[in-house]
Amino acid sequence: MGALVASDITITILQQWISRGKRFVVGTLQIAATNTYTDNGITLPVIAKFGMWRQLDVLDIFGVDPTRGTVADYHDRYDKTNHKLFLFEEEAAAAGGPLLECDTAEAPGLRIYDFLAVGW
Amino acid sequence: MTALAKTDWVLVVAESGFLGHKRYVGGTLTLPAALTYPNDGIALPDIGKFGLLRQMDVLRLFGLVSAGETTPPAPLVVLEAVAGLVESGAHSYKTTIITPDGEGLPSPTSNIVTTIEATHGKVTVPRPTGYSAKATHWAVYRTAADDDPDVGTNYVKVGASIIIATTSLLDNVADAARSGVAPVSDLTKAEYPSRYDKTNHKLFLFEEEASAAGGPMLECDTGEVPGPRTWGFYAIGN
Numbered sequence: 361m362g363a364l365v366a367s368d369i370t371i372t373i374l375q376q377w378i379s380r381g382k383r384f385v386v387g388t389l390q391i392a393a394t395n396t397y398t399d400n401g402i403t404l405p406v407i408a409k410f411g412m413w414r415q416l417d418v419l420d421i422f423g424v425d426p427t428r429g430t431v432a433d434y435h436d437r438y439d440k441t442n443h444k445l446f447l448f449e450e451e452a453a454a455a456g457g458p459l460l461e462c463d464t465a466e467a468p469g470l471r472i473y474d475f476l477a478v479g480w
Numbered sequence: 481m482t483a484l485a486k487t488d489w490v491l492v493v494a495e496s497g498f499l500g501h502k503r504y505v506g507g508t509l510t511l512p513a514a515l516t517y518p519n520d521g522i523a524l525p526d527i528g529k530f531g532l533l534r535q536m537d538v539l540r541l542f543g544l545v546s547a548g549e550t551t552p553p554a555p556l557v558v559l560e561a562v563a564g565l566v567e568s569g570a571h572s573y574k575t576t577i578i579t580p581d582g583e584g585l586p587s588p589t590s591n592i593v594t595t596i597e598a599t600h601g602k603v604t605v606p607r608p609t610g611y612s613a614k615a616t617h618w619a620v621y622r623t624a625a626d627d628d629p630d631v632g633t634n635y636v637k638v639g640a641s642i643i644i645a646t647t648s649l650l651d652n653v654a655d656a657a658r659s660g661v662a663p664v665s666d667l668t669k670a671e672y673p674s675r676y677d678k679t680n681h682k683l684f685l686f687e688e689e690a691s692a693a694g695g696p697m698l699e700c701d702t703g704e705v706p707g708p709r710t711w712g713f714y715a716i717g718n
Contacts, residue, residue, distance in 0.1 A: 375537060379500035386537045386716070422540040423676040424684065430521065432696035433686045435673050452694030459697075466695060474678055476538045476716070 361394050361467065364402045368392040368469070369445075371409040385411040385477040389421065389445075390428075391469035397462040401444030407479065416443065416479040423474030434468060435459050481705070484515045486523035493531050505531045505715045509541065511707030517700040521682030527717065536717040539676040541683075543712025552577055552608030552618075554588040557651075564601025565654045569625025570594045573651075574635050574662055575608045578617040583708075586621060586662045589629050603651040607644070617641040621662040624655040635662040672706060673697060 370390040377384050387410070391402075407416045419438040424430055434447040447468055448459035462468065490510040497504050507530075511522075527536045555575050571593055574586035593603055605620050619642065621635035628634055636658035638651050672685040685706055686697040700706065 377500040377502060379498070379502070384499060384502070384716075420538075420540060422538055423678050426521075426677045426679050426682075430675070430677060430684050430699060432698045433673065433675060433684070434696045449695055450688055450697050463694075468696070474538075474676065476540070 361396050363398045363464065364391065364395045364469075365398070366403045366405045368395050369402065369405050371405050373411050376411045381480070382417070382478055383412060383480055385475075387411075387475055387477070388425070389473045389475050391471045391473075393470035394467060395469065396464055397447060397466040397468055399461075399464050401439050401442065401446045404443050404445055407443065410477045410479070412477065412479040414480050416440070416477055418476070418478040419445075420476045420478075421445075421473045422476060425472035425474070428470055428472040434462065436473075481514060481516045483518035483702070484511065484522045484707075485518075486525050488512055488515055489522075489525050491525050491529050496531050499716065501718075502537070502716050503532060503718060505717075507713060508710050509713050510710040513708040514705060515707060516702055517685060517704040517706055519699075519702050521677050521680065521684045521699075524681050524683055527681070530715050530717075532715065532717040534718045536678070536681065536715055538716040539678075539683075539713060540715075541674050541711040541713050544671065544710070550610060551585045552587040552610060555590040555605055555608065557590045557593055557606070558604040559593040559595065559600050560602040560604060560650070561600055562602055563598055564595070564603075564652045565597065565657075566595045566601050566603055566622075566651055567625040567655045568595055568597050568601075570623075570629075571603065571625060572623050572629040573603075573605055574621045575605065576619045576621070576662065577608060577611045577615050578619060578641055579612070579614040580616060583619065586632075586635065592629060595625070601652070605638075605649045605651055607642075607647045607649075611644065615644045617643055618646075620649050620651065622651065622653075622658065624658075633661050636660065637662070672700065674711075 373387040375386040447462045493507040573590040620638045637660040685700045
């Protein structure tokens, strides 16, 4: 299996609108099956795929497709500086403490998240 | 115990407005105590309850609301020289403060009093000090006669919650008439990640597993009791 790259992430825009100088986009983010988590975050498709021209200020993954990812899930954070998606997981024989970043053997797909993006 | 249903939520819409042609709503969602997580997500209140008419595009739980109270100091209780129903033996007490957001953690253990039903069977418990303006009630928890005062679950509630204006409680309650153990942990110290299932208008909660095998968190099991718990939320829709 290869490591997940931007081309393994499919962004589908469902709705978009503009309010007070910002673009708001609601859509889905699909992580392809079989490929594995990339250390230091999964590189996301270019911001134009999210409906933005200049910058992506907020990427909030709030929902999940009920057929793709409700039985188990990861904690996520958006790395705005590097435009990457970090996933965190529970550890085997956990020592307690924060969730650790997914290891590179983890295959998080096939998984479809709902997102809200704000930017321009 | 019964599984959580959409009618169990307490939904408070605190603010609303427009983002372009979309409606934005913010508020709190509260889960009550003693109900269990249902498999395949908790059904949410109808979108009309959120102030939306046709659809909910985004639902994000982003905040948590605690009782917001500091732990009260250890109460100094007074054994009264009158007959009463508090079983003969050694007893100790804890108190809590209650706000509209929930019940805070119990105080440290009080002094120990030794009751004799025929002659010293009642105990006066003073109202805790140091509560905030949000406090509405306080509550008293007591051990049974000669129970270990160092075991948190030995503290069982005496009577109903007491309005905050009442300055003391005269405990005249038999051990068997007590009901409800003291809170043993602050719900803000443990949390579930959540996802909104837009298709079915449900909320999924995930948890850490005992004997984890590693990998993603699993959906809560059906024995989990996630409430009482209050989250802040925002929703976008039409």
